[in-house]
Amino acid sequence: MTFSELGLSADLVSAIQKLAYSHPYPVQLEAIPAILQKNDVLGIAQTGSGKTAAYVLPILESLQGKSINKSRSIPILILVPTRELAAQVFEVIQTFNTSIQRKAKSIAVYGGVSINPQMMKLNGTDILVATPGRLLDLLSKNAISLAQLETLVLDEADKVLNLGFKEEVDEILSRLPSKRQNILFSATMEDSVLTLIDKLLKNPVRIEIKPEEITPDLIEQTAYLVSTEKKGPLLRHLIQTNKWEQVLIFTSSKRVADNLTTKLIKHGIQAMAFHGDKSQGGRTEALKQFKAGKLRVLVATDLAGRGIDIKELPIVVNFELPRSPKDYIHRIGRTGRAGSAGSAFSLITEEERHHWKVIQKKMKRWVELIETEKMDF
Structure with missing residues (x-):
C-alpha cells in the first residue's frame, strides 16, 4: 500500500516522495487512517519504527482547509519526555510542512532555556510540542490556553512516567476539554502506562509493532x-x-x-x-x-x-x-x-x-x- 492510499492529500504525498520514502512503515499503515478517522489510538512501538511520522502526517492533513489560528488557544498538543525528543518531533513537522498549502505553525517548548522567547512565539500556534514541566510553566503564566484542544499526543509515555512526570501529566490532563482525540505511543506496557491508558483513551485502535520488526x-x-x-x-x-x-x-x-x-x-x-x-x-x-x-x-x-x-x-x-x-x-x-x-x-x-x-x-x-x-x- 502507498501513502496516497492512506487518505493523505497530494501535497503531503509529494512531500513524502521528495524525502525518498517509498512505502509506509507498518505503524504508519495502521496509525494514519485511524488518526484521520479521529479515533483514539494506542501505539506500542519503539523509536525507529516510524511512529513520529505516523502521527505527524495525519495531524498536518487534519489542518488542511482550516482557517489560520490567530489566538493563543492550542488545537494540537504533543507531549514528550525530553528536550531532544521535542526538537526531533518539531524537525519532522517542519520537514513535511514545507510542501503543503496550509502550513502549520509549530513550536517546541522545553526547560533549560529562557521561557520568554518561547512565550513571544506562541500566538497562532497550531501544534505545540512540549515537555510537561515547561508546559505547566506556560499555563501558569496564562501564555496559552488548552480549553479548545482537539488532539492530544502523548509520545514515549513510558519515559514520561519513568522520568517522574506523573503528577505533571495528571495536572495537564485535568486542564483539557473532555471531548478530544487522544493518541498515545509507548515502547512498553508497564503498570503505570496501563493506568494512564485506562484514564486517557476511549475505545482506542490498538497498534503493536514488535521490537524485532524494528x-x-x-x-x-x-x-x-x-x-x-x-x-x-x-x-x-x-x-x-x-x-x-x-x-x-x-x-x-x-x-x-x-x-x-x-x-x-x-x-x-x-x-x-x-x-x-x-x-x-x-x-x-x-x-x-x-x-x-x-x-x-x-x-x-x-x-x-x-x-x-x-x-x-x-x-x-x-x-x-x-x-x-x-x-x-x-x-x-x-x-x-x-x-x-x-x-x-x-x-x-x-x-x-x-x-x-x-x-x-x-x-x-x-x-x-x-x-x-x-x-x-
Missing part, C-alpha cells in the same frame, strides 16, 4: 573482551583503523562521557559529550553538528541518547554496558533504523562478562566475544 536482524554486532585500562586505546584503534566518520558512543555516566571525550580530542579525534549537565545550547549544537556529519564522535549517556534520531547512522559503540538488556536494545537501535543496516560494537570487561551473557540471553542472540589480549593497538 532493528536487531539488521544490526551487525561485535563484542571485544578488554581490560578497563585498555578500553580507550581499543576504541581509538577501531575509530582510526576502520576510518569511522560518524560514531555514537554510549557511556554509563556523565563523568565517563566527559573523560572519554577529553581523551579522544587529545588524540586528534573530533568529539563532543552529550548529557544532561550540558547546556541546552551546547546539546543542540552538538546534535546539529553530528547529524550534519560535521562532528565525528558523539559521546552520550542513556538519558540524553533517547532523543537522538539520525537517519542511516552507521556505528554505535557501547563503551560501557547499560544496566538492562532493554537499554542495550535501545542503544544499538540508534543504528539499523527502519530498513537501514548498521553496526554495533561493545567493549566488555571481565567484570561485565556475566552481564553480557544476560543481555544476549534476553536478546535471544549470541555474539562472539573477541579476545584482545594479543591484539596490537
